[in-house]
Every structure is written in structure tokens, then in C-alpha cells.
Amino acid sequence: KKSFRVVVLPGDGIGPEVTSEAVRVLEVISAVSPDIEIKLESHQFGGCAIDSVGEPLPASTLKACQEADAILMGSIGGPKWGVNSKVRPEQGLLALRKALGLYANIRPANFASNSLLANSPLKPTVAEGVDIIVVRELIGGVYFGARKELGTGPDEDSAWDTMVYSIPEVQRITRVAAQIALQANPPLAIHSIDKANVLASSRLWRKVVTETLQAEYPQLALDHHLVDSASMLIVANPRKLNGVILTENLFGDILSDESSVIPGSLGLLPSASLAGAPSVADALDPGFKPTSGLYEPIHGSAPDIAGKGIANPIGTILSAAMLLRYSLGLEKYAKAIEEAVRKVLDDKAAGGHELRTADLGGSVKTREMGDKIVETL
Amino acid sequence: KKSFRVVVLPGDGIGPEVTSEAVRVLEVISAVSPDIEIKLESHQFGGCAIDSVGEPLPASTLKACQEADAILMGSIGGPKWGVNSKVRPEQGLLALRKALGLYANIRPANFASNSLLANSPLKPTVAEGVDIIVVRELIGGVYFGARKELGTGPDEDSAWDTMVYSIPEVQRITRVAAQIALQANPPLAIHSIDKANVLASSRLWRKVVTETLQAEYPQLALDHHLVDSASMLIVANPRKLNGVILTENLFGDILSDESSVIPGSLGLLPSASLAGAPSVADALDPGFKPTSGLYEPIHGSAPDIAGKGIANPIGTILSAAMLLRYSLGLEKYAKAIEEAVRKVLDDKAAGGHELRTADLGGSVKTREMGDKIVETL
Numbered sequence: 188k189k190s191f192r193v194v195v196l197p198g199d200g201i202g203p204e205v206t207s208e209a210v211r212v213l214e215v216i217s218a219v220s221p222d223i224e225i226k227l228e229s230h231q232f233g234g235c236a237i238d239s240v241g242e243p244l245p246a247s248t249l250k251a252c253q254e255a256d257a258i259l260m261g262s263i264g265g266p267k268w269g270v271n272s273k274v275r276p277e278q279g280l281l282a283l284r285k286a287l288g289l290y291a292n293i294r295p296a297n298f299a300s301n302s303l304l305a306n307s308p309l310k311p312t313v314a315e316g317v318d319i320i321v322v323r324e325l326i327g328g329v330y331f332g333a334r335k336e337l338g339t340g341p342d343e344d345s346a347w348d349t350m351v352y353s354i355p356e357v358q359r360i361t362r363v364a365a366q367i368a369l370q371a372n373p374p375l376a377i378h379s380i381d382k383a384n385v386l387a388s389s390r391l392w393r394k395v396v397t398e399t400l401q402a403e404y405p406q407l408a409l410d411h412h413l414v415d416s417a418s419m420l421i422v423a424n425p426r427k428l429n430g431v432i433l434t435e436n437l438f439g440d441i442l443s444d445e446s447s448v449i450p451g452s453l454g455l456l457p458s459a460s461l462a463g464a465p466s467v468a469d470a471l472d473p474g475f476k477p478t479s480g481l482y483e484p485i486h487g488s489a490p491d492i493a494g495k496g497i498a499n500p501i502g503t504i505l506s507a508a509m510l511l512r513y514s515l516g517l518e519k520y521a522k523a524i525e526e527a528v529r530k531v532l533d534d535k536a537a538g539g540h541e542l543r544t545a546d547l548g549g550s551v552k553t554r555e556m557g558d559k560i561v562e563t564l
Numbered sequence: 565k566k567s568f569r570v571v572v573l574p575g576d577g578i579g580p581e582v583t584s585e586a587v588r589v590l591e592v593i594s595a596v597s598p599d600i601e602i603k604l605e606s607h608q609f610g611g612c613a614i615d616s617v618g619e620p621l622p623a624s625t626l627k628a629c630q631e632a633d634a635i636l637m638g639s640i641g642g643p644k645w646g647v648n649s650k651v652r653p654e655q656g657l658l659a660l661r662k663a664l665g666l667y668a669n670i671r672p673a674n675f676a677s678n679s680l681l682a683n684s685p686l687k688p689t690v691a692e693g694v695d696i697i698v699v700r701e702l703i704g705g706v707y708f709g710a711r712k713e714l715g716t717g718p719d720e721d722s723a724w725d726t727m728v729y730s731i732p733e734v735q736r737i738t739r740v741a742a743q744i745a746l747q748a749n750p751p752l753a754i755h756s757i758d759k760a761n762v763l764a765s766s767r768l769w770r771k772v773v774t775e776t777l778q779a780e781y782p783q784l785a786l787d788h789h790l791v792d793s794a795s796m797l798i799v800a801n802p803r804k805l806n807g808v809i810l811t812e813n814l815f816g817d818i819l820s821d822e823s824s825v826i827p828g829s830l831g832l833l834p835s836a837s838l839a840g841a842p843s844v845a846d847a848l849d850p851g852f853k854p855t856s857g858l859y860e861p862i863h864g865s866a867p868d869i870a871g872k873g874i875a876n877p878i879g880t881i882l883s884a885a886m887l888l889r890y891s892l893g894l895e896k897y898a899k900a901i902e903e904a905v906r907k908v909l910d911d912k913a914a915g916g917h918e919l920r921t922a923d924l925g926g927s928v929k930t931r932e933m934g935d936k937i938v939e940t941l
């Protein structure tokens with residue numbers, strides 16, 4: 188029996204509520220599978236860790252994360268640790284990303300069920316069939332380049348940041364995008380986004396993406412879009428970007444958030460942050476290479492509804508599916524979870540259970556949603 | 565009689581077709597108005613200038629622009645002067661922006677007529693009533709900071725760009741946003757966009773915007789959004805950003821394009837690039853201070869339909885309205901043009917002429933659209 192160790196970071200607000208449903212799903216997979224076993228352990232992270240030990244990422248939590256095969260997170264933050272606090276939960280997240288080398292952020296934007304089309308702010312004819320995976324470089328670019336604050340240095344009336352990329356940084360994120368494109372059959376197209384008509388770092392980006400794919404993945408289709416034009420296309424005709432959107436940190440921050448509103452509720456969407464290119468092999472194949480990663484829903488800690496048991500756990504449950512796919516190499520279980528989620532969301536007319544949590548205009552509770560997904564699995 | 569001098573730069577592709585309709589509109593205003601006169605003169609700019617004199621911005625064109633009260637442009641570029649050409653039309657535009665100090669780009673995104681709601685990629689309930697004016701800083705930030713190309717310098721495997729802002733640069737663009745907000749009655753709210761949780765230049769931005777408005781325009785409502793969150797809101801609930809979106813060059817490039825697809829056709833939208841804060845006074849008031857500016861539709865030169873006489877001239881005609889408003893201080897004529905455009909676009913059921921050019925799914929020609937707007941005026 189192959190054994191995996193998964194660290195769970197419930198975090199703050201609705202975090203504990205949504206992770207406990209995803210944990211149940213992983214426990215079921217572990218129990219029913221004859222050849223694998225998933226060991227789960229929880230650790231403190233975020234605001235609750237600030238309250239109990241004074242820092243968002245305690246050393247013991249970091250150590251557990253470093254030793255784990257994968258990490259499942261809920262959400263962190265809240266008004267208690269606001270923008271004016273000295274120590275803030277997000278600092279723990281940025282530190283964890285950097286400490287674990289999680290350079291690849293993966294954010295799908297698609298419809299978990301076609302029955303949710305009407306929830307999109309886009310017209311159904313525009314939104315239908317949108318299936319985008321944003322692959323965002325997460326620990327480089329203007330987020331981590333040199334910067335100067337106002338009031339410091341020789342030119343004290345100005346402030347600046349540096350958007351910087353090196354060849355190896357762009358090569359490795361390109362390989363992640365390629366491996367993800369190859370996990371689909373047929374492989375997905377790659378849409379690389381930059382501002383090469385203005386920025387030197389974007390010219391490097393475009394050149395390295397093009398050369399890396401040509402040399403190593405010539406079978407993948409590649410096109411390039413300027414970031415301004417991509418931001419239009421995501422609204423006007425998002426299906427044109429179906430496949431993998433590959434982009435640098437800041438553009439990825441903007442475009443992944445923009446595309447994530449297409450499916451109608453942030454409560455539905457998962458994310459992954461990986462420390463390497465995911466293996467296309469199955470965990471039980473000899474060629475399988477593990478990739479550690481952090482998995483979390485894209486929504487925040489939603490303090491307004493925390494503790495009420497009404498949060499939508501689907502973003503976290505689908506994050507658990509991504510965990511199985513990318514870190515544990517268990518595609519078939521990932522698919523099984525996604526199928527179960529679809530079934531639970533599908534309208535009755537489409538043969539589903541038509542469950543709707545509050546974010547989808549319904550009154551189903553977090554726990555009921557979890558129950559039904561576990562049962563359907 | 566107060567006399568104004570307007571330089572027209574028809575440019576390439578559909579540029580000459582659309583500007584000639586806007587010129588007719590300005591000629592009518594000049595002819596019917598008892599107290600003002602508008603003198604129009606055309607100059608070469610863009611690809612056609614490259615073909616005839618070897619550069620996109622000939623010295624004679626620049627001189628005429630510098631002496632004019634305002635500039636009306638069509639569109640430039642085309643496959644003939646593509647990305648691999650040594651001299652490109654866009655270089656002329658960037659040079660013109662810089663030479664004239666056009667630091668404030670103004671891009672409205674709204675419905676010229678409610679009858680066009682169905683053209684939006686957003687659901688009518690989401691798109692209805694969207695009325696956003698993006699004020700983008702145009703000659704600073706990462707567009708004009710120091711940069712290093714791949715293959716140069718000591719660290720030759722990397723490339724970087726600098727996103728840099730100084731206090732005075734942010735103050736002056738904030739004042740433009742404030743003056744534009746004040747031209748509406750009641751004044752518009754200001755939504756300032758940055759990434760202050762990560763970038764030093766954004767922290768400067770947020771501080772200077774806040775302090776400038778508090779000190780000089782305390783009557784205006786101000787809020788702040790992170791750029792990722794704003795990019796979501798523009799799709800999910802754009803009315804929340806009704807008013808003025810105030811932002812730096814790169815974020816403005818992305819967000820103005822994103823919001824411009826809401827009204828359903830790029831052919832409908834105008835833009836202005838100003839060298840100063842527009843006066844709130846009327847041209848005939850003693851307090852009026854002229855502001856020079858470049859006005860152009862947001863669409864490109866559309867080589868595929870050039871010469872066919874089917875382009876939508878409304879973006880250019882509404883640019884002429886902005887020219888009257890911001891550079892010439894002729895609000896009442898600006899409004900008259902906007903009313904005429906609305907009337908021409910309104911459905912018959914709403915008492916309008918229901919004209920639709922090809923981009924709006926109709927077969928009305930450029931000229932007919934111009935005729936009807938002139939007639940309605």
C-alpha cells in the first residue's frame with residue numbers, strides 16, 4: 188500500500204468548516220482504495236496561529252508542511268488581523284509559498300456543472316463551455332524584485348518596484364504549464380500572456396516560453412496575447428482562451444481573479460500552488476515523480492458567515508481533487524471527486540441532486556453538501 | 565467669436581473613413597454656433613506617414629499638433645508595418661503622447677444607448693447602468709521606467725523593468741480625475757486602484773491620491789481597490805465601480821480594455837489623452853483654462869474592413885464630443901452630440917432611429933450613420 192502524508196491547515200473564518208468536508212472526502216478515498224492510504228494531520232496557520240503563538244506560520248507548522256506530500260488549506264485572515272496590524276495572516280502565506288518554493292499557481296475557471304451556467308455574470312452563450320486553467324508564476328516578478336519605498340533613498344519623493352525574470356524562472360513555469368496541458372487528452376493549447384510591446388521582462392518571457400515549448404514540447408499549440416487584449420477576451424469571448432493561460436506573477440494575479448468570476452461563485456473554485464512540474468504518470472507507475480503543493484479554495488475567510496455552517500465547501504473539495512491529481516498522481520480519484528461534485532450540483536432535470544448553498548442562492552448547509560458528495564462518491 | 569484650431573490625424577485603415585464623419589459633426593457645430601468657430605486641418609500620421617516620408621510622426625505633424633487646441637485622431641497601424649518592421653506606427657503614437665505631455669488617458673465605458681444592452685457579453689441585469697470613466701496615467705510607471713533587456717548588462721540571463729512613480733506625477737493625474745468627477749452633477753465617486761499590499765509604487769500611489777483629494781477635493785467620495793479585486797468587480801458587478809476609476813499606466817491599460825468590452829462593441833467607444841486637468845468652466849466663461857488633448861476611438865485600424873465604408877464612426881464622433889468637453893470647454897455641444905448619437909442608436913420602440921453598423925449586427929454604412937447623426941444634431 189502506497190502511503191501519503193497530507194497536512195491540513197484549516198485557518199480562520201470559514202476555513203475549518205470547509206476543510207473538514209474536504210478531509211472527509213479524502214478519508215473516504217483512503218478507506219475505499221485498496222492500494223493507497225492518505226494520512227491527514229492538522230496544524231495551526233494564519234490568524235489563529237497569531238493568536239496562540241504570535242506568528243502566522245509557526246516553525247512546527249512549516250516543518251510539517253516541508254515533510255508532507257501535500258498541504259490542504261482552508262482560508263486565512265479576518266478583521267481581527269487587519270491591514271494595520273503588525274503581524275498579518277497573509278505574511279504567513281507569502282512566507283510559506285517562498286519557503287516551499289511554490290512557484291506555480293494553478294487556477295482553473297470552469298463550470299463544475301452546466302446547471303450553474305445561469306449564475307455567471309456573462310451571458311450563457313458567452314460563458315458556456317469556458318474551460319481555462321491559469322498557470323501563474325508565483326514567487327518571481329514584481330512581487331519579489333528590488334523595491335524602494337517613498338521617503339527612503341536619494342530620490343525620496345519617488346517609489347519603485349522591479350519586475351524581473353531570469354531564463355530559468357520562465358523555463359520552469361513553462362514546463363509546469365506544458366505538463367498540465369499534457370494531462371488532458373487531447374493536450375490543451377497554451378496561451379502565453381505578456382506585454383512584450385513595452386516590457387523587457389515580457390520580451391524575455393515570450394522568447395523563453397517559445398523556445399522552451401519548441402524544444403521540449405513541440406506537440407503543444409502555443410499563441411501569445413498582450414495582457415490588455417487578454418483581459419478583454421476573458422470577458423468578450425473567453426472560450427478563445429480555453430486551455431492553459433501561462434503568465435507571470437502580476438498579470439496572473441489579475442487575470443486569474445478576472446476569469447474566476449465567470450463560473451458565478453468564488454465558492455466553487457479550487458487552486459494549487461506547486462513546487463515542481465506535475466508528473467503525468469500515475470502514482471503507482473514506476474515513472475511517477477511526486478510534486479509537493481499547497482491546495483486551497485480561491486475564496487477568502489468570509490468572516491460574515493463564519494461559524495454558521497453555510498459556506499460552500501466545493502472549492503475546498505475540488506482543491507482536494509487537484510491535490511490527488513498533481514501531488515499524489517491519483518487522477519482517477521481526482522476525476523471521481525469532480526464527477527461527484529457535478530452530480531450533486533446538476534439540476535434534477537439533468538439527473539443530479541441540485542444542491543445549492545447560500546452563495547448559489549440556495550439554503551443547503553456546508554455539512555449537507557459534504558454528506559451528499561461523500562455519499563455520491 | 566472664439567476660434568479653435570483642431571488638427572485631424574486620419575491615419576491608416578478605417579481611420580480616414582471614421583474621422584471624416586467626426587469632422588462633419590465638428591463642422592456642423594462650428595457652422596451653427598453663433599459664438600465659436602472650429603478650424604480643422606489634416607496632417608499625416610502613422611503608417612501612411614511612414615510610407616510617404618519614412619517616419620510615423622513627421623516634424624510638420626508634430627509642430628501642427630503642438631500649436632493646436634486639440635487633436636482628433638482616427639487609427640493607425642496595419643499588417644504592412646508589422647511587429648518586425650524597423651519603424652512602426654505605434655512608435656509615433658508613444659512619441660506624440662510623450663512630446664505633448666499627454667499624461668492623462670480618459671476612457672469612458674458606458675452605453676451610448678440602452679438599446680445596445682443586449683450586445684454586451686454581460687447579462688443585461690449586470691451590464692445595465694454601467695457608467696465608468698477610467699482615468700489612466702499615461703506617460704509614467706513601468707512604461708517609462710529604466711529597463712534592462714535580456715542579453716545585456718552584468719546579469720545577462722535576466723531582464724527587468726522599473727515601475728516608478730513620483731509624488732508630483734500622482735498628484736497631477738489625481739487632479740485630472742477630480743476635475744472630471746466634478747464635471748458631472750452630482751460629482752462622481754473616485755475609485756483608486758493599486759496593489760498596495762505588494763508594491764512600493766502602489767503604496768506611494770495610495771498615499772498621494774488620498775492626501776491630494778483630502779486636501780484639494782474633500783467633497784469627492786474616494787475608495788481604494790486592489791487591482792486583482794477590481795478586475796473581478798468589472799465582470800461580476802461593474803456598477804460598483806460607476807464613477808471614475810483612477811489608476812497607473814499598466815493597471816489602466818488592462819482595466820480600461822477590460823471595461824471597454826462591456827458595451828458590446830469597441831466601435832462605440834471614444835478616448836481622450838490630456839496634457840492637463842480639464843477646466844470645469846465653459847469656454848466663454850472668464851475662468852476657462854484650455855487643456856490640449858488627443859482624441860481617438862479605442863478601436864484599431866481594422867485592415868480587414870478598411871475602404872469598405874462599413875466601419876462604425878461612433879467611437880470617433882464621441883471622441884469629438886470629448887474634445888469639445890475637455891479641450892474646448894463646450895459642454896453643451898458635447899452633450900448635444902451624445903444625445904444625437906443616442907437617438908440614432910435607440911430602438912424604434914424607444915423613439916430612436918435604430919441604426920446598426922456591421923459591428924452591431926446591422927448593415928448601415930459609415931456614411932449613413934454620419935448623415936443621420938448630423939441630421940439629428
Ligand SMILES: CC(C)[C@H](C(=O)O)[C@@H](O)C(=O)O
Pocket residue numbers: 277440761762792
Ligand atoms: C494576498 C496577496 C498578496 C495575494 C497575491 O497577490 O498574490 C493574493 O491576491 C493571491 O492572489 O493569492
Ligand SMILES: CC(C)[C@H](C(=O)O)[C@@H](O)C(=O)O
Pocket residue numbers: 384385415654817
Ligand atoms: C500600443 C500600446 C503600447 C498601447 C499601450 O499599452 O499604452 C495601447 O495598448 C494603448 O492602450 O493605447
